[in-house]
Amino acid sequence: MIRIEDLHKNFGPLEVLKGIDLHIRPGEVVVIIGPSGSGKSTLLRCINLLEDISSGTVIVDGLDLKDKDTDINFIRTEVGMVFQQFNLFPHMTAMKNVTLGPIKVRKMSKKKAQNLGLELLRKVGLEDKAHVYPDQLSGGQKQRVAIARSLALTPKAMLFDEPTSALDPELVGEVLEVMKALVVDGMTMVVVSHEMGFAREVAQRVIFMDEGLIVEENTPENIFLNPQNERTKNFLGKVL
Amino acid sequence: MDSMGGNFQFKYSVMWESIPVLMTGVKLTILITFFGLIFGFLLGSAAGLGKTSRNIFINKLSGIYVESVRGTPLMVQVMFLYFGLPLALGMRVPPLAAGVTAIAVNAGAYIAEIVRGAIQSIDKGQVEAGRSIGLTHFQALVYIIWPQAFKRMIPPLGNQFIISLKDTSLLVVIGVGELTRQGQEIIAVNFRAFEVWLTVAIIYLAMTMFISKMLNVVEKKLEIAS
Numbered sequence: 255m256i257r258i259e260d261l262h263k264n265f266g267p268l269e270v271l272k273g274i275d276l277h278i279r280p281g282e283v284v285v286i287i288g289p290s291g292s293g294k295s296t297l298l299r300c301i302n303l304l305e306d307i308s309s310g311t312v313i314v315d316g317l318d319l320k321d322k323d324t325d326i327n328f329i330r331t332e333v334g335m336v337f338q339q340f341n342l343f344p345h346m347t348a349m350k351n352v353t354l355g356p357i358k359v360r361k362m363s364k365k366k367a368q369n370l371g372l373e374l375l376r377k378v379g380l381e382d383k384a385h386v387y388p389d390q391l392s393g394g395q396k397q398r399v400a401i402a403r404s405l406a407l408t409p410k411a412m413l414f415d416e417p418t419s420a421l422d423p424e425l426v427g428e429v430l431e432v433m434k435a436l437v438v439d440g441m442t443m444v445v446v447s448h449e450m451g452f453a454r455e456v457a458q459r460v461i462f463m464d465e466g467l468i469v470e471e472n473t474p475e476n477i478f479l480n481p482q483n484e485r486t487k488n489f490l491g492k493v494l
Numbered sequence: 495m496d497s498m499g500g501n502f503q504f505k506y507s508v509m510w511e512s513i514p515v516l517m518t519g520v521k522l523t524i525l526i527t528f529f530g531l532i533f534g535f536l537l538g539s540a541a542g543l544g545k546t547s548r549n550i551f552i553n554k555l556s557g558i559y560v561e562s563v564r565g566t567p568l569m570v571q572v573m574f575l576y577f578g579l580p581l582a583l584g585m586r587v588p589p590l591a592a593g594v595t596a597i598a599v600n601a602g603a604y605i606a607e608i609v610r611g612a613i614q615s616i617d618k619g620q621v622e623a624g625r626s627i628g629l630t631h632f633q634a635l636v637y638i639i640w641p642q643a644f645k646r647m648i649p650p651l652g653n654q655f656i657i658s659l660k661d662t663s664l665l666v667v668i669g670v671g672e673l674t675r676q677g678q679e680i681i682a683v684n685f686r687a688f689e690v691w692l693t694v695a696i697i698y699l700a701m702t703m704f705i706s707k708m709l710n711v712v713e714k715k716l717e718i719a720s
Contacts, residue, residue: 306626330625331627331628333657334626334627335623335626337622337623339619341617341620342623343620343624343638354629355627355628357626359629403623407628469685
């Protein structure tokens with residue numbers, strides 16, 4: 255589904271990713287953990303080409319992101335992205351946030367898009383908020399609308415960039431529930447998160463990144479209970 | 495000294511009598527302001543977007559336009575457009591056309607800065623979210639950035655509208671028969687400078703207050719709409 259080979263990313267003289275190799279199979283749920291500044295978010299943003307790639311290869315659904323013929327907008331609809339700060343469009347209702355992509359990108363009729371929108375808002379438990387503007391929603395509700403907005407393009411994979419980090423603790427659960435429902439649906443997911451409980455429960459693989467490299471990867475049981483690398487041990491010792 | 499007001503008597507009737515003639519000037523002032531600002535807004539939006547463009551040529555061109563207009567007096571711009579440019583082009587420009595152009599070009603440069611500032615104040619995450627659902631750069635601008643930026647432009651735009659309306663009085667130098675010009679012409683006949691300039695000032699004030707009120711209404715409406 256997603257194949258990354260020797261990915262490097264520089265911001266000026268600063269090398270943020272120093273050669274990442276990662277292969278994500280269809281339907282797999284991968285959680286990326288690691289200290290801040292380790293390159294987790296940048297890795298995710300490279301997959302969606304929100305950051306351009308300095309060198310290396312990223313292949314999404316068989317399409318090489320560096321290939322000039324690859325339609326980047328198409329890739330972006332194939333891979334949904336959920337942001338830490340939600341990034342809902344504040345001038346649009348929840349419904350309009352969700353239907354903008356289907357209408358403008360997929361050229362769906364307004365009526366069909368609204369049916370889809372309602373279905374997706376129901377899925378995230380917010381059908382009664384369809385006509386509410388983002389500033390009247392709680393953080394957790396915002397993030398659930400943002401997830402629905404991404405799902406509206408029926409992506410083949412979803413990227414979550416610290417989706418619960420900006421939430422009040424009591425609102426984290428509702429977002430994780432929605433994400434778990436996606437796992438049940440068989441969605442391919444790459445999640446940058448500090449929610450170790452979530453990682454333990456749903457991830458097939460946990461990746462520990464530090465200083466722009468994948469330091470260790472393993473099943474959640476193995477990585478949490480029996481970390482091999484000193485840096486992994488150190489990090490887990492601090493967060494668990 | 496005597497004639498300078500030693501026995502000055504305020505003549506209320508002069509104000510009333512001057513109004514019909516001043517109103518012909520008001521019409522022209524409104525006309526110039528209206529079209530000047532429409533073209534100015536288009537010009538300013540283009541240059542403002544240009545200043546946020548990654549295309550170096552467009553970016554520099556917009557920058558040069560804004561800097562040269564902001565860095566020179568409006569009076570000089572008006573004179574240049576009316577007396578200077580026609581010599582180079584080899585054709586006469588009607589005063590009204592020169593006036594509207596001057597207001598448009600001048601307001602456009604200030605509006606460009608307003609547009610640029612508003613667009614750059616929108617969180618980067620908004621574009622990213624738009625791009626992540628597959629919108630093109632242009633679509634993200636039209637559906638996501640511009641509507642949010644426009645709301646932030648309204649107060650400074652209102653300010654610029656008021657400034658431009660007042661700036662039309664400078665067109666007196668190229669003989670456009672707007673409000674100030676009409677006032678001057680009445681005074682040339684009756685010498686009642688106090689009453690006539692007072693009336694002219696009150697009319698300008700009424701117009702600028704009207705713009706302020708209108709913008710308040712628009713602002714309120716946009717607030718309710720979200």
